[in-house]
Amino acid sequence: MMHRIFASTSQVLLAAGEEGSQATEGGYGTLVPGITSGPLVEWAWLIIVVPLIAAFVIAFWGKKLPMQGWEVAWGSMGFVAIYGTVLFVVNATTGIVYEGAVEIAKIGDFTLEWGWMVDGLSIMMYFLIGVVGFLVFTYAKSYMKDDVRYTWFFVSFSLFAGGMLVLVAAPNLIQLIVGWELVGVASYLLIAHYWEDYANVDAGNKAFMVNKIADIGLFLGVIIMAVSVGSFRFSDIIDVVVRGEEGMLSQYAFWAGLLIFIGAMGKSAQFPFHVWLPDAMAGPTPVSALMHAATMVTAGVYLLGRLFPFYLDVDGLFAGDVRNIIVVVGGVTLLLSGFLAIVQNDIKKVLAYSTVSQLGYMVAAMGAGAYTAGLFHLFTHAFFKALLFLGAGAVIHAVHSNNMSDMGGLRKKMPITFWTFIIGTLALIGIFPFAGFFSKDEILASVRYAGGSGQDAANFILVLGIAGAFITALYMTRVVALTFFGKYRGHAEPHEAPRMMTYPLIGLAFFAAVAGWINVPGVYTGFTTWLATRDPLTGMGDHHPESFDWLLVFIVTLVVLAAVAIGWWLYGRDADTRAERDTFRIPVLWPLFENLYYIDEFYMRGIVRPTMGPIARVVLWWDMHVVDGVVNLVGLGSVGLAKSVRSFDQNVVDGIFNEAGAVIGGAGSILRRSFTGRIQQYAAFSFVGVVIIVVVSIIL
Amino acid sequence: MTIIQFILVGSALFALGIYGVITRRNAVLVLASVELMLAGVNVNLVAFNVYLQDPILSGQIFVLFIIGLAAAEVAIGIAIILMIFRNRQSADVADLNLMKG
Numbered sequence: 001m002m003h004r005i006f007a008s009t010s011q012v013l014l015a016a017g018e019e020g021s022q023a024t025e026g027g028y029g030t031l032v033p034g035i036t037s038g039p040l041v042e043w044a045w046l047i048i049v050v051p052l053i054a055a056f057v058i059a060f061w062g063k064k065l066p067m068q069g070w071e072v073a074w075g076s077m078g079f080v081a082i083y084g085t086v087l088f089v090v091n092a093t094t095g096i097v098y099e100g101a102v103e104i105a106k107i108g109d110f111t112l113e114w115g116w117m118v119d120g121l122s123i124m125m126y127f128l129i130g131v132v133g134f135l136v137f138t139y140a141k142s143y144m145k146d147d148v149r150y151t152w153f154f155v156s157f158s159l160f161a162g163g164m165l166v167l168v169a170a171p172n173l174i175q176l177i178v179g180w181e182l183v184g185v186a187s188y189l190l191i192a193h194y195w196e197d198y199a200n201v202d203a204g205n206k207a208f209m210v211n212k213i214a215d216i217g218l219f220l221g222v223i224i225m226a227v228s229v230g231s232f233r234f235s236d237i238i239d240v241v242v243r244g245e246e247g248m249l250s251q252y253a254f255w256a257g258l259l260i261f262i263g264a265m266g267k268s269a270q271f272p273f274h275v276w277l278p279d280a281m282a283g284p285t286p287v288s289a290l291m292h293a294a295t296m297v298t299a300g301v302y303l304l305g306r307l308f309p310f311y312l313d314v315d316g317l318f319a320g321d322v323r324n325i326i327v328v329v330g331g332v333t334l335l336l337s338g339f340l341a342i343v344q345n346d347i348k349k350v351l352a353y354s355t356v357s358q359l360g361y362m363v364a365a366m367g368a369g370a371y372t373a374g375l376f377h378l379f380t381h382a383f384f385k386a387l388l389f390l391g392a393g394a395v396i397h398a399v400h401s402n403n404m405s406d407m408g409g410l411r412k413k414m415p416i417t418f419w420t421f422i423i424g425t426l427a428l429i430g431i432f433p434f435a436g437f438f439s440k441d442e443i444l445a446s447v448r449y450a451g452g453s454g455q456d457a458a459n460f461i462l463v464l465g466i467a468g469a470f471i472t473a474l475y476m477t478r479v480v481a482l483t484f485f486g487k488y489r490g491h492a493e494p495h496e497a498p499r500m501m502t503y504p505l506i507g508l509a510f511f512a513a514v515a516g517w518i519n520v521p522g523v524y525t526g527f528t529t530w531l532a533t534r535d536p537l538t539g540m541g542d543h544h545p546e547s548f549d550w551l552l553v554f555i556v557t558l559v560v561l562a563a564v565a566i567g568w569w570l571y572g573r574d575a576d577t578r579a580e581r582d583t584f585r586i587p588v589l590w591p592l593f594e595n596l597y598y599i600d601e602f603y604m605r606g607i608v609r610p611t612m613g614p615i616a617r618v619v620l621w622w623d624m625h626v627v628d629g630v631v632n633l634v635g636l637g638s639v640g641l642a643k644s645v646r647s648f649d650q651n652v653v654d655g656i657f658n659e660a661g662a663v664i665g666g667a668g669s670i671l672r673r674s675f676t677g678r679i680q681q682y683a684a685f686s687f688v689g690v691v692i693i694v695v696v697s698i699i700l
Numbered sequence: 701m702t703i704i705q706f707i708l709v710g711s712a713l714f715a716l717g718i719y720g721v722i723t724r725r726n727a728v729l730v731l732a733s734v735e736l737m738l739a740g741v742n743v744n745l746v747a748f749n750v751y752l753q754d755p756i757l758s759g760q761i762f763v764l765f766i767i768g769l770a771a772a773e774v775a776i777g778i779a780i781i782l783m784i785f786r787n788r789q790s791a792d793v794a795d796l797n798l799m800k801g
Contacts, residue, residue, distance in 0.1 A: 677800030679793050680730075684722045 040090065041098035041118040047083050047126055048116060048169045051076045051162035055155050062151040070141050073154040077134040077161060084130035087123045092518070096123060099171050099235065113233075115171040121305055124379060125168035125298070131511070132294040132386045133161045135504035139390050140286035142500035143397060153193060153284070160186035160287075164295035168302060172232040173222045176303070180218070180267070183296050184211050190291075191283040203282035210276040214266020221259030224252050234306055244315035257311060257319025260303065261326055268300025270363055271333040274356045275600050278340075281348040281402075285393030288348060292355040293386035301359065301378050304366040312369055326367030327457045331464040334360025336597065338471035342478065343593040346402045347392045350479050354428065355385055357468060361443055364465065368458045370446030372519070376527055377443055380435035380515045384427035387508035391421035394497040394505065395483060399490040404482040406490035413494045416502045418484050420509040425480055427512040429473040429560050438516030440469065444556060445521075445549040466559055473560040477567025485572050521548055706747030713740030727781045727791040731774060738770045 035041060054076035062069025090096060101115030116122075137157070144153055163186050167179025185208075192204025226232045228248035229240055240249050249256070264270075269277040277297065281288055291297060304311065304326070313320030334357045341353035358381050365374035394417045399406055411418040427434035430441065444465050450458035488494065496502070519527035595601065713736055720733025742763045749759025785791045 675800060677797030679796060680722050687718055687722075 035090065035094055035096045036098055040087070041096060042100060044083070044087065044098075044118045044126075045100060045116045045169075047080050047130075048162070048165045050079050051158050051165060055158035055162055058151060058158060059155045062155065067141075069151040069154050070137075073158045074134070074137045074141065076158060077130065077137045080126065080161070080165065081130035081134040084123070084126035084128075087118065088127040091120060091123045096120075101171060112174065113172055114175060116169040117171045117234075121302070121375070122168050124375065125294075125302060126165065128294045128298075128379060128382050129161060129164055129168070132382050132508070133290060135507050136286050136290045136293075136386060136390065139289075139393070139501050139504040140284075142498050143286055143393055144284060147284075149193065153190075156186050156189040156193070157287070157290075160190060160290065160295060164299070167299055171234060173226060173234070174232050176306075177218070177222065180215070180263075180299060183267075183299060184208065184215070187211075187280070187287075187291060187296055190287040191280045193283050193287070197282075200282040203276075203279040207276040207280050210273055211266045214263050214273050217259040217261075217266070218263020221256045221261075221263060224256040224259065225249065228252055228256065237307070238309050241309045241313075241318055244317060246317060250317040253310070253313075253318040254321055257307075257322035258325065260307065261322055261329075264300030264303045264363075265329065266300070267303075268297050268359050268363060269333075269356050270300070270329050270359065271336055271356075272599060274333060274337060275603060277356055278349050278352040281346065281352050285348065285389060285396060288352070289386045289389035289393065292352065292389060293382040297355060297359055298378050298382065301362045301366065301374060304363070305371060305375050308366070308371045311366070312371070323367045323369065324457050327364050327461050328367075330360045330362070330364025330367055331461040332360070333357070334364060334468040335464050335471070338468050338475065339593050340597075341475040342471065345404055347395065347404050347407070347479060347483060348389070348402055350404075350475060351385070351388050351392060354388075354472065354475065355381075357472065358385070358428075361440065361465065361468065364461050365443040365446060368447045368450040368461060370443060370450065372527065373439070373442040373446040376519050377436075377439035379527070380427070380439040380512075383508055383515050384424045384435060384512035387420060387424035387505060387512050388428065390501070390505055390508065391417050391424060394501050395494075397497060397501070398492065398494040400492045401490060404479070407483045407488070408486040408490075409484070409488040410494055411484040413488075414496045417497060417505060420502075420505040421484070422480065423509040424512050425476045427516075429476050429564070430469060430556065431560065432557070433513075433516065435512050435514070435516035438519060440465075441549070441553055441556060442519070442521070444469075444552050448549065448552060466556060469556050470559045470563045473563030474567045477564050478571045481568065481572035703747055703751045706743060710740045710743035710747065713737070713743060716740075725792050725794055727784070727793050727796075728778070730793060731777045731781070734777075735770055735774065738766055742766055 051073075054072045058065075058069035058072050062072065065071060087096065096118055097120075098118040099115060100118070101113040103111055104114050105112040137154075140153075140157065144150055147153055160183060163179050163182025165179070166182055167176055170176035170179055188204045188208040191207050192201045194200045195204075222232075225237060228251070229237050231237070237249070240247070266273045277292075280291060283291075311319050311323055311326070313323070337353045337356035337360065341350045341357065344350045344353060358377070362374045362377050362381070365377065394414065395407060395410060396402055398410070398414060398417075401407070423434065427436040430436040444462060447458050447462045447465060497505075592598075717733045717735075717737030717740060720736060721730055724730045724733060745759045745763050745766075749757060752759075781791055784796065788795065
């Protein structure tokens, strides 16, 4: 085992010292490293290993355990949550920077390593996955109670969380891809969990295929990047970037950056790769909650964060141009998916499009160079989105339907779910003092700052972001109004969820309410200083506000309140008396929204079917003629060979043995005659023999 | 008396013994013929012992052993023949051809 702590310390220090720049002004500032060794960080690899072992244990022995394997999954997530919390708290007070690695193979100059990062960015993710995962796993015990594949569900679920932990712990791109694909395959298993219904299998396939197409980008980008730098390690890549070294990486930086961003678009469901995420609602609700909060969709944003200096590109040598694309993709995603969320009837799909929209915020923030803001939103979003999904799950559990047309008036029947859902909603739409207020405001403030330095794209995104805040508030008001207010329109008997489901809701509501306070500009900036930092000696070089941007706070709050008012007027007003409430339709736009901008249809008709048909035919022809021909030829050859071998065996080999046997038998039948069984004859022979020996010896 | 006379007697006894072993049908007589051969050998041994004037009389002692051995051999041989006779009601060596190849 070896521990490597940033070999290039002096160079980085020099580079930073010469520039003499500050974190808030662009350029890389300096930070004093905190904990760099010790058992706490050296044993952090357990965080990755425990959930994966749990998955195996459940797979093999789960059914024999008293709770059918749930306790193993739950215990492993509890471990991750506790370890992650300890790291988080220690990091928030002292700061931790550590990178551990185990060499697993050496091929020439290339060393394959398995490692674990313990720095601000990874610790934030450990904490997030651990805490949210633990609460979701708790919830899942009760939610999945009557499931056919209860044990198998927890196998996939543990694998899902474990894969994500592998991903966020990765100190090199290879391990990142391994985690990336583990998450992909586990998500496929989980989305298609109810595979008896073919639509769910389709949704699983869709998620897998869309991700796979985006992954091609990731792979190519990673290859370009690794070949240019000569290493898969993040620290080596960032080192080249920080030193501003001209060379192969700066030459191909645009393409590497763009291709890696395409990979991130797939996992983080950015337009136009967003199509898989709403369909992923086919999986059980706990899966949606975890997938939309802490794992899977955050992977893309995480990757952008990991490679942030490469994209920020202070020296103008690297992937700075890609950032314009990132900003535009994020902005387009946040607005367009926000619109789609307004028209959905399925409560989970509303939340799904909402996730896509919020991911748009994060990606746009990353693109605008607001590293802290983007990750801070990722952090807070994880809590309130998991809360909203689990709340939606509790409602679905109660009314046995995903459709909001079967809900309504549930606030009296499910008070805990209602109040926690309200907290989640307030956090999502960004009302003071809930988590989303701080993070969304930080994004907009950062984007405004970037716009102030003369970037048109950033100004454009600022407008989109404020519009997005309006739409977010509108559709969340609609969800709350249609689900919890008015008359109950369903058929089942709704009841409050069991305690195993409400406790996680309360836990997440707590985080959704207070998570924003860990980064209040001018009050406490622990998140900025340590929790999002991933390099010991260089700050991220991004902009983060030193104090509240009061004008922006005022505008956004006003816009959000206006949206809530309009939403209430449209959907909640006299809800008790109106039978059909969701009748607000704009002629041209509504069909467009309801058909999801025809994107899915375009993919199906424009890409999938035209390629699938001819490809299928070509493949069939190839299969029938070439592959079958080869197979038949090989088969016939084998038969011919077998026949000749058989005849050789039968004639030559057997012949030799038979012949030898016959010779020996013949000799035996001749010699046998001398054995007459007459003792006296034997005696006579023996005497004669003696006489002969004597005579011969005398003569000689 | 010269050594040659003793050798002639011994050889005669031995030859008679061989003849008896080969020709007799009765197993008891075959056994008796074997005793005759042993007697011939004994004569030779004693004669050579005297002729060579062996101080420790090894020839004569050896003869004593042979006599003892012959007695034991006859005892066993007679017992075997008796059992064969009981089983097959015959002591004819020509009938004992189970080992015929």
